[in-house]
Structures are given as structure tokens and as C-alpha cells.
Amino acid sequence: MKKWLVFLMFFVLLGGSILPYSAQAAGFKDVPNSYWASKEINFLSEKQVIKGYTNGYFGINDPVKRSHAAVMLARTLELDLTNNPDPGFKDVTPDHPAYKEIAAVVEYGIFNKADYFNPNNNITRAQMAKVLAESFLLYPLFEVPFKDVKKSDWFYEYVQGLANYNITTGSNGYYKPGKSLTRTEFSVFLARILDPKFRPGLHAIANEAVYNSNGEIEAEVLFYNNTKNTIAELNARFGLYGDKELIAEHQYTSANPYPVKLPNIALKPGQTKEIKITFKPEEIAKQTNLDLIEYWEILVMYEYKISK
Secondary structure (H helix, E strand, O other): OOEEEEEEEEEEEOOOOOOOOOOOOOOOOOOOOOOOOHHHHHHHHHOOOOOOOOOOOOOOOOEOEHHHHHHHHHHHHOOOOOOOOOOOOOOOOOOOOOHHHHHHHHHOOOOOOOOOOOOOOEOEHHHHHHHHHHHOOOOOOOOOOEOOEOOOOOOHHHHHHHHHOOOOOOEOOEOOOOOEOEHHHHHHHHHHHHOHHHOOEEEEEEEEEEEOOOOOEEEEEEEEEEOOOEEEEEEEEEEEEEOOEEEEEOOOOOOOOOOEEEOOOOEOOOOEEEEEEEEOHHHEOOOOOHHHOOOEEEEEEEEEEEEO
């Protein structure tokens, strides 16, 4: 059985609980099970985040309007739609069908205040990167290059936030920031944010971290294999973040760049596996009450061997 070595780097989101998912189709006429984004669309449909048209179609290639984005984000974030102040847009009056949702996303800082909201304008991929990155606290720690995204662009940090978490991988090195976002693309972005099982590649989340009797930190890390191959062996080093602050990390040395050795992980395609990762006292960057941390993240540098 042939094996070969693959080198990768990824930064993964630690959310709260993982949302349950059923493979049952939502029944859209234009979303057969063979469609590349059917699982993501059905996942969000079951959560009542997205809905189809009255004719039974989802509209896979239809652009997402700004008002539609406001509605879907309000549903996803479960924003309070009552008693929000009038956002003051000249083109969004209280009788607008999305008025409550638009008022909510403005009140919560997801969309900016201005004279006009332009509810019927198509939202671009750059604009959606901004609202998604700010809504779900997707901040970049390293650069993912895109041929059409420069550091001087206003949307640079937001696109990097999505790329750091593998919410977007671009297309042939391009992000296409000025392109209108389609309903399929929105579904894929949002599903990947809500559940790492939809993100391409190998991913991990840290469910919790505790101090043990030796003064070490033990973190429970759940790996998701979204590749097409069985991961036979995994070598890695980790950085543990709590509420955006570094808590502990394994130190790099040229003699031992990957101190965590998992020689028999045997992680099959589509499979998940929980691994306990330990940080020694000298690897702890900040002593803190781990019970008070609400938001965990894990940074992983790794290499792995695969088998077919």
C-alpha cells in the first residue's frame, strides 16, 4: 500500500457545539443530490436559514440581495428583531418586508449605518466577506495569497479571515471580490462557518481545555478528515488560543518540528476522531482560569501520510 507525505498549514475555528446534520434532501428542483453544494444547501434549509422559491426551486445561481443577506444572517445569529431603533435608511421604511432584520443587523454592527441601504443591490463577495468575518469573529493570523486581493484593499483582512478558516479557498488563485455572491456560494460559506465538516481538507476544533495535576494543559481536539484519503499518520504542533489570546503553544525546533506524534491515527475520509493534546508547563504562555474562556481556537502546523 503506497504512502506519501503531504505538508499543510491550517487555522481552524473552535466554535461552540457542533450543529447536528441530517442528509435528508430539502427537495429543491434544482438541487439534486449530485449537485456539488447539495449538502450545504440542505443543511441550511433544515435550519430554516435559507428558503427556496414558491415554484420549488432554490435558485442556485441567483445573486444574493443585500436585504436577503440581512435576513439570512439575522436568522443564523438568532438576533432579536424587536425594539431595535430605526436604522434611518431612506430606502428602507418600516413597511419593507426585511425592515426588522435590516434594523437588527445594523443595531448589532453587522451592516454600517448610511443614508441608503440599497436593499435590492446584489451583495459582492468582498462585502459578504466583511459581514461574515465580523459576524463570526474570523480574524486572520497568517496570509493566504490571492492574485486579486491586495493588502491595500479595504476587504483584505475580511477575505483573509475567511481564507484562514478555509471558509473560502478561492478559484485558481483568485477570490473575485467584485463578483456578485450567488445563493449557492452564500450557502457554502455559511455552512462551512457553522460546521467544520463542510470545510475542505483536514480540520480540527478544540472542545475544551483543562489543567491536569502536573500543571499541564490538556486540550480535547476533534479532527475532521474532509479529504478523499485515509490519513494514516499525523505529526503536528499546536497553538491554543482562548478568547483571541495565546494560552499555550508547542515550540518549534529544527530537530523536532512536530513534537506531537500520532503514528496510528487511521482517520478515514469523512471520519472524525478526538485526540487529547498536552502542553507542558513551559509551553504555557498565559496562566488563566480556563473555565472562564468562552471562545477557543487552535492553530495547527502539521504533516501527514496518507494511504489509499
